[in-house]
Amino acid sequence: MNTTCDKVTLTLAEAAIVFGVNIRTLRSWVEVGRLVPASRAGRGRGHRMHFRRGDIAALMLAACPVCAGGFKRATLKQRFCSTLCRQRFARTKLDPSATAPEPGK
C-alpha cells in the first residue's frame, strides 16, 4: 500500500468503497471509538465525517498470528487470515503436544 496516501482524508462513503467495508460497519467503529474522524463538517444527522486513510488501514489490516501473513479483516473480530489458520490455532491451543516435541525424542 502506498503510505504517502495515508494522510489523505476520505468521506465515509469513499472509505467504504476503498476498503470494501459496509458504511454501517464504519459508523459502528466511530460509535465505539475505534475510529476517530479526522474532521467533521456540519451538525446532526447530515454531518459529513472525514477519515484519514491510514487510520482505517490500521484497523482493517492485520497480521495473522499463525502464518504471519498480512490480511484484510472482514470484521474487527477476525484474527486469522483464513479458517484454516483459525483451526490450526485452536488445535495447538487445545492440544499442546501438537507443537511440543515428545520427551525422549
Ligand SMILES: [Zn+2]
Ligand atoms: Zn494465517
